[in-house]
Structure formats: structure tokens, C-alpha cells
Amino acid sequence: MTDTTPATRVTELPTRWMRDHLHEALAIYGAAMGYGESVVAGRYGYAVQHTERPGFRSVGGFAETPQGEQLVGFGYGYLVAPGQWWHDQVRNALDRRTAKQWLPGAFEVCELHVHPDHQSRGLGRQLLHALLADLPHPAALLSTPDTDTKAFRLYHADGFVDLARGYHFPGDARPFAILGARLPLAPPAPRD
Numbered sequence: 001m002t003d004t005t006p007a008t009r010v011t012e013l014p015t016r017w018m019r020d021h022l023h024e025a026l027a028i029y030g031a032a033m034g035y036g037e038s039v040v041a042g043r044y045g046y047a048v049q050h051t052e053r054p055g056f057r058s059v060g061g062f063a064e065t066p067q068g069e070q071l072v073g074f075g076y077g078y079l080v081a082p083g084q085w086w087h088d089q090v091r092n093a094l095d096r097r098t099a100k101q102w103l104p105g106a107f108e109v110c111e112l113h114v115h116p117d118h119q120s121r122g123l124g125r126q127l128l129h130a131l132l133a134d135l136p137h138p139a140a141l142l143s144t145p146d147t148d149t150k151a152f153r154l155y156h157a158d159g160f161v162d163l164a165r166g167y168h169f170p171g172d173a174r175p176f177a178i179l180g181a182r183l184p185l186a187p188p189a190p191r192d
Contacts, residue, residue, distance in 0.1 A: 078107070
């Protein structure tokens with residue numbers, strides 16, 4: 001049987017485009033993370049603020065559908081800095097030496113999500129590499145649920161290492177792993 005899945009186009013997105021399509025992107029976030037509408041709605045204000053941070057960059061994955069080209073995955077991030085909630089939480093989670101080695105000048109992969117209907121096709125990897133390509137930062141950092149998921153395996157396979165495990169962010173009962181990768185990220189391994 002031949003795979004007839006249409007190709008997905010991955011591209012960098014202008015900040016204005018991302019702001020104008022945040023509801024669409026956050027719907028993907030909710031579907032990918034299994035969050036309800038109230039959680040997704042609560043993220044909107046934060047996401048708008050993120051687009052205003054220094055070094056903001058976003059990427060999108062688009063697939064052809066009967067209704068035309070549609071966003072099916074996205075990622076964004078920005079330069080981490082003291083005073084940002086995530087930066088300060090991560091600084092507290094890391095030992096002093098690790099924080100000093102990884103946090104200054106790092107790029108936070110804040111969000112990276114693929115709609116469940118388009119997962120397991122390499123789109124997450126394409127988005128990750130497009131988001132981190134040619135950045136002038138020494139490292140990329142992210143947090144992800146500390147469990148054996150496709151995303152967790154992807155990050156490790158593509159050069160991210162554990163900086164902290166089992167960390168609990170305020171307001172979320174799940175343990176998280178904090179991962180980091182030196183940039184530039186190694187090219188993705190060829191798929192079989």
C-alpha cells in the first residue's frame with residue numbers, strides 16, 4: 001500500500017501572522033496536549049505576551065486539506081531572560097553551575113505542537129529544526145512532561161540532554177523534564 005499523505009510545508013512565520021492566528025495555533029496545542037477549552041483559552045494572553053519578547057520566532061506546518069492549506073503544527077520561542085516566569089522557574093530547578101552554563105543567552109522552545117491527526121510523520125522534527133535553524137544563541141532549552149512520550153524521545157534523539165528531571169511547575173501536578181541542546185542543532189538523522 002502506498003502512503004498517499006500529502007506533503008506538509010514548514011515555514012517561518014512572521015510575528016504578525018502568528019498573533020493573528022493564535023486561536024488556531026492554540027487549538028492545536030489543546031488537541032496535542034489533551035487540554036480542555038478553558039485551559040486553552042487561559043493560554044491566549046500569555047501567548048500574545050510571548051510574541052512581544054526579544055528574539056521571538058515562530059514556525060508553522062501546513063497541510064493541504066479539502067478546505068485549502070491548513071495549519072497542522074507550530075512552534076515558537078524567544079530569548080530567555082531573568083524576570084520571565086519560565087526562566088525563573090528553571091533557574092530554581094537547576095543547580096547553580098548548570099544554570100550558569102545553560103541559561104545566559106539561551107532560546108526557549110516555548111511551544112512545539114502537532115495536531116494528533118498529523119503526528120508520527122516527522123512534522124515535529126521538521127518544526128523543531130526549522131525553529132532552531134541559524135539562531136545566534138548558544139543553546140536551546142525546553143520543558144516537557146517527564147514521561148516516555150514521542151516528543152520526549154524526539155528531543156533526546158535530536159541532541160537534547162537532561163538538565164533536570166521530575167520538576168513540578170506551580171499549577172501543574174505532572175513532573176516535567178528540563179532539557180537543553182547546544183546550538184546549532186545537529187541535522188536530523190535520515191528516516192528509514
